[in-house]
Amino acid sequence: MMKRSDVAWTLVGITAVLLCGYLLYQEIRTLSLAELAESLAAISYRNWLLAGLATLGAYFALAWYDRIAIAHLGKRISWWFITLCSFTTYALAHNIGASVFSGAVVRYRAYRSKGLTPHEIGVLIVFCSLTFVLGTLLAGGTVLLLEPALLDRLINVERWVSTAIGLSLLSLVGLYVIGSWRQLAPFHIGKWRIEYPRLPIVGKQLIAAPLELLCAAAIIYFALPPDSNPGYLVVLAVFLASFSLALLSHA
Numbered sequence: 001m002m003k004r005s006d007v008a009w010t011l012v013g014i015t016a017v018l019l020c021g022y023l024l025y026q027e028i029r030t031l032s033l034a035e036l037a038e039s040l041a042a043i044s045y046r047n048w049l050l051a052g053l054a055t056l057g058a059y060f061a062l063a064w065y066d067r068i069a070i071a072h073l074g075k076r077i078s079w080w081f082i083t084l085c086s087f088t089t090y091a092l093a094h095n096i097g098a099s100v101f102s103g104a105v106v107r108y109r110a111y112r113s114k115g116l117t118p119h120e121i122g123v124l125i126v127f128c129s130l131t132f133v134l135g136t137l138l139a140g141g142t143v144l145l146l147e148p149a150l151l152d153r154l155i156n157v158e159r160w161v162s163t164a165i166g167l168s169l170l171s172l173v174g175l176y177v178i179g180s181w182r183q184l185a186p187f188h189i190g191k192w193r194i195e196y197p198r199l200p201i202v203g204k205q206l207i208a209a210p211l212e213l214l215c216a217a218a219i220i221y222f223a224l225p226p227d228s229n230p231g232y233l234v235v236l237a238v239f240l241a242s243f244s245l246a247l248l249s250h251a
Contacts, residue, residue, distance in 0.1 A: 047222040054218035061212030062086050066107075068204045069127040072197045077114050085110040126194060134173060135209020136244055141169030143237050150237045177202055213240065 043051075063079075063086040070077055089106040104125055111121050144151065144166030148159040178184075180202045186195040197205070217236040221229065229235075 042225055043223055051219050051222040054215045054222065057215035058212050058219065059083075059087055059090070061208050061215060062090050064204070064208040065128045065131050065212070066124070068131065068201060068208060069124040071204075072127055072201050073116070073120055073124060075114075075116065075120075077111075081110070081114070123194065127197075130194070131205045131209045132212075134176065134205055135211075135213050136240055137169045137173050138206060139210045139213045139236065140240050141166040141173070143233055143240070144169070147233050147237070150234065153234075173206070177206075213243075216243070 060083075063083040066082045066086045067077075067079065070082065085107065088110075092106060104121075107125060108118070108121050111124065112118075116124070144162045148162035148166070151157055151162040151165070152159070176196075177199075179187075180196040180199050184196055186193050188194070214236070217232070217239040220239060221232050221235045224235070
């Protein structure tokens with residue numbers, strides 16, 4: 001016999017799926033089926049395949065976020081469980097919004113079943129957010145160094161300003177690496193006490209986070225029509241800025 005809590009969480013899951021479907025309908029209800037079919041048909045089979053591979057890469061990297069955080073906590077949980085939990089978390093958080101709430105609820109329910117304490121789950125959530133921030137700083141700083149003229153599309157600044165901002169972003173990542181290397185005193189984010197992870201953990205963070213962002217931007221890049229595609233670096237820069245602002249607004 002199912003427990004009341006199991007029934008409640010099942011209803012929460014069904015409600016979340018229905019809500020996602022409703023929100024998707026609201027987004028596309030003004031489009032005719034002919035327009036939608038024409039837009040989808042404009043994407044070549046090659047780009048469909050590449051966009052699909054990029055999607056798999058992005059979700060793999062997101063699952064890696066959780067695995068890295070769990071390794072930092074010194075816990076061992078199977079890859080399959082982490083992948084399922086991560087996919088559900090981000091699918092709901094990115095579609096429903098309120099990512100701090102919707103994502104945290106899924107993680108809390110899942111990882112409590114594996115014996116993690118509420119405090120450990122809180123640290124895991126903060127650690128995953130920190131990994132995303134590191135990836136954004138690393139990718140954003142690199143883009144500004146490679147294409148300093150990109151910032152001029154938004155505001156009228158000299159190229160050296162873009163270069164300086166890019167170097168500043170990368171410097172923040174460097175300070176984090178130094179803190180891990182020197183094992184500096186823990187820092188606090190709100191009520192959470194975060195210890196600098198070991199260097200191998202930091203190395204994985206600096207691979208997983210940019211990988212997720214690069215793959216996510218690649219999905220958009222491959223879906224754009226060739227005649228209006230501004231190039232991958234431009235797509236990546238716009239994606240980094242817009243996605244970061246969207247997450248902040250949902251949080």
